[in-house]
Amino acid sequence: MYPGQPRRPIPPYPYNRRGRQPLPRRQVPAKPSLLSMFHNQEGKIDFNKISTVAQQVSSMYSQIRPIISTFTKK
Numbered sequence: 001m002y003p004g005q006p007r008r009p010i011p012p013y014p015y016n017r018r019g020r021q022p023l024p025r026r027q028v029p030a031k032p033s034l035l036s037m038f039h040n041q042e043g044k045i046d047f048n049k050i051s052t053v054a055q056q057v058s059s060m061y062s063q064i065r066p067i068i069s070t071f072t073k074k
Contacts, residue, residue: 040051
């Protein structure tokens with residue numbers, strides 16, 4: 001800082017204002033991807049599960065389509 005004065009060594013781990021070491025950060029687990037939801041126990045893609053989910057989504061959409069159409073009509 002000032003000429004002629006030695007610099008204070010930097011600690012290897014950052015300290016907070018109270019002089020205590022902060023707690024180490026927890027690692028956040030990775031979020032599974034959408035496609036990983038459709039793998040079976042062997043790690044292969046389960047097409048039956050994909051088909052079942054697609055049928056459920058189609059059925060749900062046909063049930064809520066009238067409600068959505070009331071909001072989208074001008």
